[in-house]
Amino acid sequence: MTMEADRHGLEHEEDDKGGASDEHSAHVGTYVLGLALATLLTIASFWVAKTHLIYDPGIPMALATLAVAQMGIHLVFFLHLTTAPDNTNNILALAFGLLIVGLVIFGSVWIMGHLNHNLMPMPQLMQMQR
């Protein structure tokens, strides 16, 4: 009973101190740096999409790389994902989420690509059904 009361007291005290504030990283500099890096990467992406300097089949991979880099910037500078101990659970959940996302996207593209490849072309299929 007393322990529970203590715990409640602690929680109130802590919430009164830092409940509404983002005590870790509420600095203008963090957001400005994040904005600058994200802007740079965005400009780079649009440049890659328009340029003819890069080998054409390599462009999707270049754009994907820039996109992943920019998502990393967003996660670190805007969502404040860090390696700090109170962020461990968030990082592990993110890793699991990325696993699922990878399975869904690459699995779908892989399987459907093979199905498309093995499917009879539409005109022949129509002919067979006559």
Added chain:
Amino acid sequence: MSAAEFTTAIADPYRLGHRGPNLARGHGGGGPATKRVIVGYGFWLFLLSDIIIFACLFATYAVLADATAGGPKARDIFELDRVAWETACLLASSFLCGLATIAVAQRNQILTQAALVATGLTGLAFILLESSEFAALHAQGFGPTRSAFLTGFFTLVGCHGVHVTAGLLWLGTMMAQFYAKGFRPDIGRRFLCFSMFLHFLDVVWVAIFSLVYLVGTRL
């Protein structure tokens, strides 16, 4: 294994770059995690499940991108200038929401409301740009029923647009709550969730403008 090493292994089983016993809150050594950390974690799990929904829509789009059924291809309909403006609007919105986070931390009512209004206006500009794009496509007869490619496109990008619209409604309620209830801890935690939601939408948009629009114009 010495006693000290054993304690360390128990306290920091993942050894994520932190040596010595882990006395951080929520890790056994330092007592329960703060309510703010727990709320943030819970909402983070929601965002990850939301990103799995988006992954399914991305996969659908990727599979159907070539199924144009004689209709327009991606490079025939995408206007990169408009996409660049949409990207700028959403990035600005995300940044201004960050400024609002700082204003909330300082408990400055005027700055908070001003930053949130700016966040909302840039978000609204994004929605209007996207609506005009969808309306123009529809007027040309390239609606979602034209081809499987357009179905996938409208579903993916439209789902993101709906999320942003919902975020704008949430923004309105956050402004009202800060105005009416002040900087209470529970309102602060709600705002934490809102800011995570907005930043997350920007992450999804990065994937959309890179992998749908920019790659689409080069295929």
